[in-house]
Amino acid sequence: MSTPAEKHAFRVSGETALTLVAFIVFFTALLAWAFLFTKPTIEQSARAEKMAILNQILPARLYDNDPLADTLTLPPEAALGITAPATVYRARLSGKPSALVVDVVAPDGYSGNIKMLAAFNAAGQVIGVRVVEHKETPGLGDYIDPRKDMNKDRPWINQFNQVPEDLSAQQWHVRKDGGDFDAYAGATVTPRAVVKAIYKAQQFVKTHRQALFAREGAAGRSSPQTETRAQ
Structure with a gap:
């Protein structure tokens, strides 16, 4: 008890x-x-931040849709350097394909992966690139980010604005390697990695652009996103 x-x-x-x-x-x-x-509020802020980056490489005159809503998911793709599913943003003008924005990763930066967003027009021509994440040496290789580039009038990354369509494979190198792309003295590894990655991405987009525009994604009616490899 x-x-x-x-x-x-x-x-x-x-x-x-x-x-x-x-x-x-x-x-x-x-x-x-x-x-x-x-x-x-968080989602709206994230959307605004992403749109701000897209606006730096995707001219407003090229689209009248919402690229953040017209998306597609790609599986890991060696040509883009992506090892996880990534989003493709699709721009259209009067319903016709006008541009694609894709994730690109350069795995051979001086300090590791360099993550970028690259925009291509409907023909597969590079029209703009922005670095979104990197660990390159401050004051040396970080000039690939226009916010860190000391040349504010002509940032290094702007070389990718409207790259000529007829550029040969050899021209897709830094000048030190016999190509057409500038690199600042003392920091060649970083720009070499970026140029190589964007070239490979361009070849992928040129080969698959029709399929990337045609496949249903977030703006399609039957499936929210597609994860089969472009053919």
């Missing part, structure tokens, strides 16, 4: 447990409410 002291201790333990449960439920509900309340 329980003593009064044991009964009191049991009652206190029960009340404490109920209080803890109440606090857990309350704070869980509070966190869920905060998430639901801030989610639209």
Whole structure:
């Protein structure tokens, strides 16, 4: 038979447990409410940030659709350097294909992967590139990012704005290697990796551009995204 002291201790333990449960439920509900309340703002901010990058490489005159809504998912693709599914953004003008923006990764940067977004017109011509993530040496190889480039009038990355369609494979190298692309003295590994990656991406887009535009994606009616390899 329980003593009064044991009964009191049991009652206190029960009340404490109920209080803890109440606090857990309350704070869980509070966190869920905060998430639901801030989610639209977070998504809107992420969308605006992504659109800001696209606007740097995709001229507004080339599209009248919403490229962030007209998307396609690609599986890992060696030609693009991507090792995980990646999004393709599709631009259209009056319903006709006008440009593609794809993820490109240069795996051989001086300090590792260099992640980029590259825009191509309907013919597969490179019309713009932006570096979105890298670990290149500050003050040396990081000039591939226009925000770090000391030449504000003509950032290095702007060499990819409207690259001539008839550029040969040999021309797709830095000048030190006999090509047409400039590289700042003392930092050749980084631009060499970028030029090589964009060239390979261009070849992929030229080969598959019709399929990439034709396949249904987020703007299609039957499936939200496609993950089969372009043919």
